Amino acid sequence: MEYSLTLATPAEAPEILDLYHSHIGTPGCTWSLLYPAEENIERDMGNTALWCLRIGGTLAGVVSIGDPGDVGLLGWEPQHPAELARLAISHDFQGQGLASLLIGHALSTARINGFDGVVLLVSPANQKAQHLYEKFGFTPDGEVFGWNHPWVRYQQSFN
Numbered sequence: 001m002e003y004s005l006t007l008a009t010p011a012e013a014p015e016i017l018d019l020y021h022s023h024i025g026t027p028g029c030t031w032s033l034l035y036p037a038e039e040n041i042e043r044d045m046g047n048t049a050l051w052c053l054r055i056g057g058t059l060a061g062v063v064s065i066g067d068p069g070d071v072g073l074l075g076w077e078p079q080h081p082a083e084l085a086r087l088a089i090s091h092d093f094q095g096q097g098l099a100s101l102l103i104g105h106a107l108s109t110a111r112i113n114g115f116d117g118v119v120l121l122v123s124p125a126n127q128k129a130q131h132l133y134e135k136f137g138f139t140p141d142g143e144v145f146g147w148n149h150p151w152v153r154y155q156q157s158f159n
Helices: 010-021 038-046 069-074 098-112 127-135
Strands: 004-007 050-055 058-066 081-089 117-122 139-146 149-157
Touching (some): 010 038, 010 081, 038 050, 069 117, 069 139, 081 098, 127 149
Parallel strands (some): 081 117
Antiparallel strands (some): 004 050, 058 081, 117 149, 139 149
16 A cells, blocks of 8 residues: 655645544544644644654544643653554554554654653543554553543553
8 A cells, every 4th residue: 555644734734633633422532623723733833743644645544642731730650751642543444454553653753752751541432542552562551630631640661
């Protein structure tokens, strides 16, 4: 399968938002019309953290990897972690290993950019995502409540 993986551009923002919104209401998804929003996309792009995966010119997936923002305040083992966030695969491309491809890219990007690990939050109801992250060596580190939802904390240190 031939694909391209590039940093998101402002012209792609509406398409990315549509992809995020297409997941609202799917099992384990906590997203709504209010989150993720345009400002999340703009911030991710401003931090050179938002990556687009395209197959045949079609947006197949996205992932953000970079500054943890407020999530960084939750007291992680890595002292300078990147946050993996807003991973989404188009419904038309699910089941093809693209989430794994994006997670692998995110881990490599975090290392290259000098982070000492990666952290993320997952809905307790999203068992599929939890299993996938554990496959990549992320370990669960308790639960937190924030942003009006309970979350399972996951982290991976590069040390």
